[in-house]
Amino acid sequence: MPGKVHVTTTINGESVEFLCEPRQTILEVLRDQLDLTGTKEGCSNGNCGACSILVNGGVIDACLMMAVEAEGEELTTIEGVASAEGLHPLQQKFLEHAALQCGICTPGFIVAAKALLDNEPTPSEERIRLYLAGNLCRCTGYDKIVRAVQDAASAMAE
Amino acid sequence: MATKTEDYLGITDYKVIGTRPIRHDGVDKVVGRAKYGADIDMAGMLHGAVARSPHAHARIKSLDTRKAEALPGVKAVIAVADLPLQEDKIEELGEGAANLQHLRANVLADGKVLYHGHAIAAVAATDVHTAQEAVDLIEIEYEVLQPVLTVREAMQADAPLLLEDLTTQSLGEDSEKKSNVCTHFRHELGDIEKGFAEADLVIEREFFTATVHQGYIEPQNATALWGADGQITVWCSTQGAFDVRAQTAQILEVPVSQVKVVPMEIGGGFGGKIRIYLEPLAAILSKKTGRPVKMVMSRTEVLQATGPTAGSVIRCKMGVDKAGNLIAAQADMRYESGSFPGSWAAPGAMCIFAPYNIPHVLIDGYEVLVNKPWTMAYRAxxxxxxxxxxxxxxDELCEQLGVDPLAFRLKNSAKEGTRRADGPVYPRIGHEQCVETARDSEHYATQFNGKNRGRGVASGFWFNVGLKSSAAASVNPDGTVSLVEGSTDIGGTRTSIAMQLAEVLGIGAEEVKPQVVDTDSVGETDVTGGSRTTFATGWAAYQCALDIKAQMIERAAKLWEIAVDDVVFEDGYFSSSDASKTISFKELAGRLDETGGPLMGRATVNPPGVGGAFAVMIADVEVDTDTGKVEILRVSMIQDAGKAIHPSYVEGQMQGGTAQGIGWALNEEYAYNADGLLTNASLLDYRMPTCLDLPMIETHIVEVPNPGHPYGVRGVGEVPIVPPVAAVANAIYDAIGVRLTILPMSPGEILKALWTKNGTT
Structure with a gap:
């Protein structure tokens, strides 16, 4: 087994250093070493989106990114979406619209939807569906998720 | 399910019920703080992994774990010999019973592997990668046997036998005949031959449905600590903590009181998280190492070795008279059980003709072993x-009769007093109201035309269950109520349960603090399954509130030094005939210390008055005849909830069931090769609907109160998955004129059917 690698990165606005094995994904390090368990593991091969995080503002599946690749990057996880002032409008609208049932996919959806709204403040329903097609939800049939994102976009435009 | 009791209170001016409060666990779940099973970490924790069969059917000739044990970091390796032997005995396991020897042999293979991915041995190591490496070092020699993959193959006289001692239970008796057929049962109503003789139009077809998976996004997980005092704690994601306790205690051969199950948040279940898989492995590995052991399945393991639900072959025959009355219906239902007995033909048989009043019915059901994972419940x-x-x-009968399919369903609908073929006579039910609501909907009234476009409708039934639930609650000095209950919350049930308590006490839903607690902290509570949670645990919360109310009335009487009979409680206020004596629930809660101290309510229930649920779906589709792809353009789900406690979460169940049904209809299937190996054990290849595959899902909640519940609640979780497959099939027929009888109705099947119809290949 090769030695551990030292990585310096930024997570949710704070500088973070960690040691990892070259074979570890950033998902594993976030969850098992940094105690950021809000990012969920559903498939570990990039098909379900439960582990969506933002890297420099773009959505990626954390299970497909090696931990060493985080060097020098800016990461945002679900734990960094709310602020001291309160919930992000997406989080508030997910609650109001009952857009979660079991909740395991919810962090991934909120993170992915945040990336969408950060770049496109007024997406169409079709655009929302296309953007979130990499995130699987087995409970809701997506109806209330799409509505929550639409409503969050409206709330953020005000 | 028929009940003579009328428990329905007939309340019409609810304060809390029917509103849409934000769920109590919501914030934790949107900020990532909610702890699911895989989120557990503790000091000294080891990580487990499982060695699984690369064959569908084989004898294990030898198992050598020495190299695995020698790997640095490996702390323990176990195989079936580490599991106590079990009696040949059937035990209830939540949704379905199972033989304990089979449960043990599924946890770890006993001499024979029966499906690709069958667990054989387990390892605990200092990290998950080392555990995986150790699994790869376990040396297993097999004698590969011929796999049996379909019901048809399995039922042939010369089929290889999966369980060599299994004999068919036929019509309630042991046939003593060795076979892959576990069970044959029959339901009879009227005289089927006479019925078909009286019919003017009879149609018969055979239908094939693929093996499908529940598809919850969170893989199975279990963490166990076998303490030096002998106490075993299991943390896991389960639909039923008490079921996990009972099964784990059985498999480990310890008393239930020695096992505490802590239900973590659960990332979906749909029937698939009731049976134990990892729990006893983690426990034994913990016993061997003296350390907590965490095990989490990969997605491949989830698809290979948990769930799925039964594929089936159903031959169905139905007859009507010229006036459009259903006269006779017959079904021969053959369901895969997977590797061990215990399948889903029996509930299927309770539902197949359930929406209708049919005088002559004959249903034969068979549950059949095949070399696939042991099937589990999946939503109805x-x-x-x-x-x-x-x-x-x-749909085909309606087409040939030239009648509207909803009008036909209404004319033939089951209603109060109709006897179902498997015996029960319906109390008040809501199928007619669902059909009427569908008929009168804007969706149905709107024409849907165009090339290769079509509309289909279908009805569905699920009987729902009652079972045991417990709740306890304490009144806080600030007037809030802390509620503990045992139903794991998969879709907002903390809130729908708390609302039923709040309604009684005249407080807001947000003034109740519901918690799902471990098996040492609440009375026994059965699974979150069978659409029972809001019905039965909600009832426990209601009873618990009545207990609190009665005690609070005593406290008010004490405070005012008047007789208990002179205190009334209404709209959150206690009062008496003396108009000066009135106090709110909240104020009285603040004066408990001066009236006798802390106050708790409690209740355990096993309500008999289960209300069956009906649903109707309307589906509009467009078929691309070049590619065979079906696009869902518009859908409406109409469902009788009895009473929607929290309408948003009722809609959520309806929408989720619809989406799963559409996936089942169009995409989802277990793809096995000729060797019986699962070739699509990933979420890329096991293709569940994404949000791009679906439109908005319109919902119509019908409320025909269940006479067997104080608030009229029926279960809502399961029935919405029942109509979609047929509704989509009927819509495809309407669009392109071909009847699909094979699931999934994938592009390939659609094209095959079109080519057959057009005489091209």
Missing amino acids: PGATNAAFASETLI
Whole structure:
């Protein structure tokens, strides 16, 4: 087994250093070493989106990114979406619209939807569906998720 | 399910019920703080992994774990010999019973592997990668046997036997005949031959449905600590903590009191998280190492070795008279059980003709072993397969009779007093109201035309269950109530349960603090399954509130030094005939110390008055005849909830069931190769609907109160998955004129059917 690698990165606005094995994904390090368990593991091969995080503002599946690749990057996880002032409008609208049932996919959806709204403040329903097609939800049939994102976009435009 | 009791209170001016408060666990779940099973970490924790069979059917000739044990970091390796032997005995396991020897042999293979991915040995190591490496070092020699993959193969006289001692239980008796057929049962109503003789139009077809998975996004997980005092704690994601306790204690051969199960948040279940898989492995590995052991399945393991639900072959025959009355219906239902007995033909048979009043019915059901994982419940298990057959035939009957399919369903609808073929006579039910609501909907009234476009409808039934639930609650000095209950919350049930308590006490939903607690902290509570949680645990919360109310009335009487009979409680206020004596629930809660100290309510229930649920779906589709792809353009789900406690979460169940049903209809299937190996054990290849595959899902909640519940609640979780498959099949027929009788109705099947129809290949 090769030695551990030292990585310096930024997570949710704070500088973070960690040691990892070259074979570890950033998902594993976030969850098992940094105690950021809000990012969920559903498939570990990039098909379900439960582990969506933002890297420099773009959505990626954390299970497909090696931990060493985080060097020098800016990461945002679900734990960094709310602020001291309160919930992000997406989080508030997910609650109001009952857009979660079991909740395991919810962090991934909120993170992915945040990336969408950060770049496109007024997406169409079709655009929302296309953007979130990499995130699987087995409970809701997506109806209330799409509505929550639409409503969050409206709330953020005000 | 028929009940003579009328428990329905007939309340019409609810304060809390029917509103849409934000769920109590919501914030934790949107900020990522909610702890699911895989989120557990503790000091000294080891990580487990499982060695699994690369064959579908084989004898294990030898197992050598020495190299694995020698790997640095490996702390323990176990195989079936580490599990205590079990009696040949059937035990209830939540949704379905199972033989304990089979449960043990599924946890770890005993001499023979029966499916690709069958667990054989387990390892605990200092990290998950080392555990995986150790698994790869376990040396297993096999004698590969011929796999049996379909019901048809399995039922042939010379089929290889999966369980060599298994004999068919036929019509309630042991046939003593060795076979892959576990069970044959029959339901009879009237005289089937006479019925078909009286019919003017009879249609018969055979339907095939693929093996499908529940598809929850969170893989199975279990963490166990076998303490030096002998106490075993299991943390896991389960639909039923008490079921996990009972099964784990059985498999480990310890008393239930020695096992505490802590239900973590659960990332979906749909029937698939009731049976134990990892729990006893983690426990034994913990016993061997003296350290906590965490095990989490990969997605491949989830698809290979948990769930799925039964594929089936259903031959169905239905007859009507010229006036459009259903006269006779017959079904031969053959369901895969997977590797061990216990399948879903029985509930399927309870549902197949359930929406209708049919005088002559004959149903034969078979549950059959095949070299696939041991099947589990999946949302109204068995009923979706069944409705695909019966609701497609009804569509065909309507077409040939030239009648509107909803008018036909209304004319033939089951109603209060109708006897179902498997015996029960319906109390008040809501199928007619669902059909009427569908008929009167804007969706149905809007024409849907165009090339290769079509509309289909279908009905569905699920009987729901009651079972045991417990709740306890304490009144806080600030007037809030802390509620503990045992139903794991998969879709907002903390809130729908708390609302039923709040309604009684005249407080807001947000003034109740519901918690799902471990098996040492609440009375026994059965699974979150069978659409029972809001019905039965909600009832426990209601009873608990009545207990609190009665005690609070005593406290008010004490405070005012008057007789208990002179205190009334209404709209959150206690009062007496003396108008000066009135106090709110909240104020009195603040004066408990001066009236006798802390106050708790408690209740345990096993309500008999289960209300069956019906649903109707309207589906509009467009078929691309070049590619065979079906696009869902508009859908409406209409469902009788009895009473929607929290309408948003009722809609959520309806929408989720609809989406799963559409996936089952169009995409999802277990793809096995000729060797019986699962070739699509990933979420890329096991293709569940994404949000791009679906439109908005319109919902119509019908409320025909269940006479067997104080608030009229019926279960809502399961029935919405029943109609979609048939509704989509009927819509495809309407669009392109071909009847699909094979699931999934994938592009390939659609093209095959079109080519057959057009005489091209």
